[in-house]
Amino acid sequence: MKLVDAAAHPVGATGDEIRRYMKEPWRSAYFPGPERYHYASPFGEYDDATVPSAGGLPGSDPALLVEQLGVDAAARVVLLPLTRGLLPNTDLGSAVCAATNDWLAEQWLDTDDRFRGSIRVNPSDPDAAVAEIERWADDSRFVQVAVPLHSHHPYGQRGYFRIWEEAAKRRLPVAFHADGGAGVDFHPSAAGPLRYALEYNALLPFTAAYHLASLIAEGVLERLPDARFVFADGGLSALVPIVWRLDKDWRSTRVEVPWTTKLPSVYIREQVRFCLTRADLPRGRGDASWWSIAQADELLLYASNYPQYDWLSSDAVPDGGAPARVFAENARELYGQRLMS
Amino acid sequence: MTLHRVCARDELSPGDCRIVEVGGRSIGVYNVHGEFHALLNRCPHGGAPLCRGIVSGLSTSEGPGRPVHWTMDGEIVRCPWHGWEYEIATGETVTEPVIRVKTFPVVVDDGDLMVELA
Numbered sequence: 223m224k225l226v227d228a229a230a231h232p233v234g235a236t237g238d239e240i241r242r243y244m245k246e247p248w249r250s251a252y253f254p255g256p257e258r259y260h261y262a263s264p265f266g267e268y269d270d271a272t273v274p275s276a277g278g279l280p281g282s283d284p285a286l287l288v289e290q291l292g293v294d295a296a297a298r299v300v301l302l303p304l305t306r307g308l309l310p311n312t313d314l315g316s317a318v319c320a321a322t323n324d325w326l327a328e329q330w331l332d333t334d335d336r337f338r339g340s341i342r343v344n345p346s347d348p349d350a351a352v353a354e355i356e357r358w359a360d361d362s363r364f365v366q367v368a369v370p371l372h373s374h375h376p377y378g379q380r381g382y383f384r385i386w387e388e389a390a391k392r393r394l395p396v397a398f399h400a401d402g403g404a405g406v407d408f409h410p411s412a413a414g415p416l417r418y419a420l421e422y423n424a425l426l427p428f429t430a431a432y433h434l435a436s437l438i439a440e441g442v443l444e445r446l447p448d449a450r451f452v453f454a455d456g457g458l459s460a461l462v463p464i465v466w467r468l469d470k471d472w473r474s475t476r477v478e479v480p481w482t483t484k485l486p487s488v489y490i491r492e493q494v495r496f497c498l499t500r501a502d503l504p505r506g507r508g509d510a511s512w513w514s515i516a517q518a519d520e521l522l523l524y525a526s527n528y529p530q531y532d533w534l535s536s537d538a539v540p541d542g543g544a545p546a547r548v549f550a551e552n553a554r555e556l557y558g559q560r561l562m563s
Numbered sequence: 564m565t566l567h568r569v570c571a572r573d574e575l576s577p578g579d580c581r582i583v584e585v586g587g588r589s590i591g592v593y594n595v596h597g598e599f600h601a602l603l604n605r606c607p608h609g610g611a612p613l614c615r616g617i618v619s620g621l622s623t624s625e626g627p628g629r630p631v632h633w634t635m636d637g638e639i640v641r642c643p644w645h646g647w648e649y650e651i652a653t654g655e656t657v658t659e660p661v662i663r664v665k666t667f668p669v670v671v672d673d674g675d676l677m678v679e680l681a
Binding site: 444473476 | 626627628632647
């Protein structure tokens with residue numbers, strides 16, 4: 223099976239491994255470890271089976287990842303390493319991103335030609351983010367740009383625009399994923415900080431909803447027809463009624479956003495994709511209308527989310543639960559030549 | 564085909580709309596910059612009395628941060644319920660996919676405005 227895993231999360235053997243790729247003063251600066259500080263699953267955030275036998279953090283062994291995911295010769299795995307959240311010192315944040323990219327290239331991409339990478343950039347510093355994209359764009363093993371799901375402003379707002387513009391120019395999709403570490407990003411709820419993993423996990427798609435609406439209303443998708451955005455934490459099904467509402471209200475409120483020319487759902491179909499995580503759809507195709515309503519056949523990308531405790535093997539997806547294109551063609555269309563070259 | 568009298572031509576000034584009941588239907592007759600148009604007074608979206616909406620214009624822009632222009636002033640009717648914008652001359656929404664409200668020909672006959680029903 224020519225499978226494409228659109229999001230696996232490689233981890234350093236230790237939380238300090240990326241320091242080897244940093245210069246002073248950042249190398250010896252304090253910054254958080256790779257694990258998310260809040261809302262961890264009460265029985266552990268990672269699958270214990272992903273701990274390498276020789277030791278090291280879960281998900282830190284490339285060979286074990288390949289074995290456990292059952293990656294065959296034709297498959298591709300898009301690696302999306304987490305960073306440490308939006309750090310208050312934005313230069314330190316950019317240094318962590320750059321070091322993560324150097325680490326990913328040397329420790330992972332160089333070890334297996336089925337691996338593809340994500341260019342981590344710091345959205346709080348658009349200058350540095352654009353420079354980081356330029357630094358890696360000619361390395362065809364990097365297939366996308368990645369930023370944290372949680373942010374300081376909705377991602378459609380103008381301060382971020384040139385990051386997306388640079389990514390689109392290079393035909394690199396931009397992935398949003400909840401980050402590791404502990405930054406000064408906003409707490410993951412507009413109602414105030416949540417308390418428990420249950421709330422965090424179930425409500426995460428609503429953070430995606432803010433960005434999605436912002437990218438549409440602010441005209442980012444209209445201005446950058448080559449831009450592609452991936453919600454790598456998934457959540458498509460939770461967003462379906464929000465997309466209906468966006469469609470319904472767009473005709474009424476278009477006067478305020480005259481640069482938009484299409485129904486929001488049309489922009490989404492053309493330019494936005496979601497990983498399979500939190501796609502709370504019927505197990506089988508029996509109620510195909512739900513898949514159709516969610517545009518799920520076109521919008522979903524299989525992603526393992528390895529090494530999270532609930533990582534999803536492609537074998538674990540119920541028979542008939544998703545069409546073949548979700549496991550390969552959708553990702554191939556999205557990532558284009560870089561993916562299979 | 565039947566012609567129904569709306570009013571004297573001079574009674575409908577540019578920018579105005581007159582709603583009349585003709586042939587069992589409620590129809591809004593408009594004077595748009597001296598051209599006469601008639602729309603069924605029923606929004607195909609939610610059934611609102613469309614012709615009670617304000618006559619307006621169209622905002623356009625080359626992009627966020629660029630100037631917002633005001634065009635087609637007096638040529639757009641905005642539905643009173645949900646704000647859908649229709650071009651009066653064509654009965655078409657300014658947004659895609661296009662939805663159409665039924666239009667009727669208006670003729671001037673000896674100083675009177677007549678709306679033509681099939």
